[in-house]
Amino acid sequence: xxxxxTLNPAIDVILEVSNLKINHYxxxxxxxxxxxxxxxxxxxxxxxxxRETIAVGFLGGGRGRMIEEELRGLGITTNFWHIEEKxxxxxxxxxxxxxxxxxxxxxxxxxxxxDLEMLKSIFYRxxxxxxxxxxxxxxxxxxxxxxxxxxxxxxxxxGVKTILDTSGExxxxxxxxxxxxxxxxxxxxxxxxxxxxxxxxxxxxxxxEVVQRGAEIGVVSLxxxxxxxxxxxxxxxxxTDYHEIVNLIGAGDALIAGFAIALxxxxxxxxxxxxxxxxxxxxxxxxxxxxxxxxxEVEKCLQCVNVKRL
Amino acid sequence: xxxxNIMIRDVTSVLATCKLVDLIGILSRHKITGxxxxxxxxxxxxxxxxxxxxxxxxxxxxxxxxxxxxxSEFIQLSKSLKEYSQRPVEEFMRKNIVTIDEDNNEVLxxxxxxxxxxxxxxxxxxxxxxxxxxxxxxxxxLMNNNENNN
Numbered sequence: 045x046x047x048x049x050t051l052n053p054a055i056d057v058i059l060e061v062s063n064l065k066i067n068h069y070x071x072x073x074x075x076x077x078x079x080x081x082x083x084x085x086x087x088x089x090x091x092x093x094x095r096e097t098i099a100v101g102f103l104g105g106g107r108g109r110m111i112e113e114e115l116r117g118l119g120i121t122t123n124f125w126h127i128e129e130k131x132x133x134x135x136x137x138x139x140x141x142x143x144x145x146x147x148x149x150x151x152x153x154x155x156x157x158x159d160l161e162m163l164k165s166i167f168y169r170x171x172x173x174x175x176x177x178x179x180x181x182x183x184x185x186x187x188x189x190x191x192x193x194x195x196x197x198x199x200x201x202x203g204v205k206t207i208l209d210t211s212g213e214x215x216x217x218x219x220x221x222x223x224x225x226x227x228x229x230x231x232x233x234x235x236x237x238x239x240x241x242x243x244x245x246x247x248x249x250x251x252x253e254v255v256q257r258g259a260e261i262g263v264v265s266l267x268x269x270x271x272x273x274x275x276x277x278x279x280x281x282x283x284t285d286y287h288e289i290v291n292l293i294g295a296g297d298a299l300i301a302g303f304a305i306a307l308x309x310x311x312x313x314x315x316x317x318x319x320x321x322x323x324x325x326x327x328x329x330x331x332x333x334x335x336x337x338x339x340x341e342v343e344k345c346l347q348c349v350n351v352k353r354l
Numbered sequence: 355x356x357x358x359n360i361m362i363r364d365v366t367s368v369l370a371t372c373k374l375v376d377l378i379g380i381l382s383r384h385k386i387t388g389x390x391x392x393x394x395x396x397x398x399x400x401x402x403x404x405x406x407x408x409x410x411x412x413x414x415x416x417x418x419x420x421x422x423x424x425x426s427e428f429i430q431l432s433k434s435l436k437e438y439s440q441r442p443v444e445e446f447m448r449k450n451i452v453t454i455d456e457d458n459n460e461v462l463x464x465x466x467x468x469x470x471x472x473x474x475x476x477x478x479x480x481x482x483x484x485x486x487x488x489x490x491x492x493x494x495x496l497m498n499n500n501e502n503n504n
Binding site for chain 1: 365380385395396
């Protein structure tokens with residue numbers, strides 16, 4: 045079983061309109077809601093591929109129960125700690141005529157010390173069932189930046205492989221506890237350790253530093269369709285040769301899901317793991333719908349991935 | 355049909371050392387009335403429900419629930435609950451409980467639930483908790499099967 049942790053999940057409410065006018069009455073053409081949060085997306089991608097996964101984190105109120113229902117319906121096992129405040133919601137207004145998307149993001153709920161203590165207790169128990177765990181995403185209010193480091197220590201104590209995918213101070217602090225694989229989330233400012241990731245050499249430098257700071261494998265994405273993967277002795281370059289990408293939302297989470305699956309399958313070497321993870325990301329990027337790709341879709345994408353050792 | 359295709363994939367549970375006051379908080383937020391008690395390896399060591407707590411704090415309460423003396427007993431119950439709030443779950447939980455493996459089928463699950471007069475059955479994989487199955491889940495599956503057969 046592969047565990048995922050989502051400390052700041054959300055309900056995404058997607059409203060489709062045509063020609064949104066501010067200060068006017070606007071008719072919604074189509075509305076739907078879905079659960080969001082990087083860890084939850086990783087669980088969805090793992091389950092889409094057919095592997096068992098368990099989602100852990102904080103949820104609250106009716107929105108929290110809605111997320112749990114949705115995940116269980118997809119075949120994902122849940123073990124969330126329910127907090128006092130309600131789970132946040134993101135409203136995405138998709139203007140079909142203008143081709144514009146407007147995101148209204150609520151602040152996350154407040155997490156107490158008691159909540160954190162309970163979450164760590166759940167995490168410790170769940171790790172007895174897992175071979176790998178992914179730790180992804182932002183932190184809600186009240187959660188210290190060393191939380192991922194603490195969780196990595198717990199997982200390692202229980203012999204579980206850890207994959208860290210976050211940004212900022214919590215990424216730096218998490219690296220200190222030496223996760224198995226780490227990938228900085230560059231969506232906000234395309235920068236890590238003060239390095240701006242514009243060119244291949246920047247990505248190589250950053251991936252090497254991820255390894256130097258404690259991870260066994262460092263992954264840095266470049267221009268969305270390429271990745272640099274570093275270990276202590278090797279540098280790998282991976283890219284897809286498919287050009288009809290339709291949806292990049294969730295592709296990074298599918299990449300992480302791919303690494304979690306591949307690194308827990310016996311007999312897969314690093315080159316195969318990289319190829320498989322890129323195929324998971326590509327399969328996700330080729331889907332217009334938000335559902336995650338099936339095993340067949342991922343396997344089809346394997347032939348569109350090129351991996352070479354630099 | 356295999357239990358793994360019917361069960362509720364949730365492993366919300368508590369440790370035997372969990373205080374009653376914390377347990378009530380969990381039940382209330384999850385809107386459930388009972389859950390499995392596990393050890394640190396997710397092995398089920400018991401089951402605790404609101405009925406178990408009421409039965410332990412006030413043994414007569416469930417018997418007189420429809421009688422006139424309920425009010426005075428209720429005051430006693432609230433006093434007992436306050437007194438017991440810091441006590442651990444292990445003092446109140448049912449031990450040696452019935453469980454089922456996720457690869458067993460709905461017929462065995464229904465038999466175990468009815469024969470043991472219980473509402474929920476913890477589901478295990480390799481001896482560890484992976485879900486819960488209830489009579490409602492089984493009835494839902496059986497009704498859908500019948501509808502499909504018709």
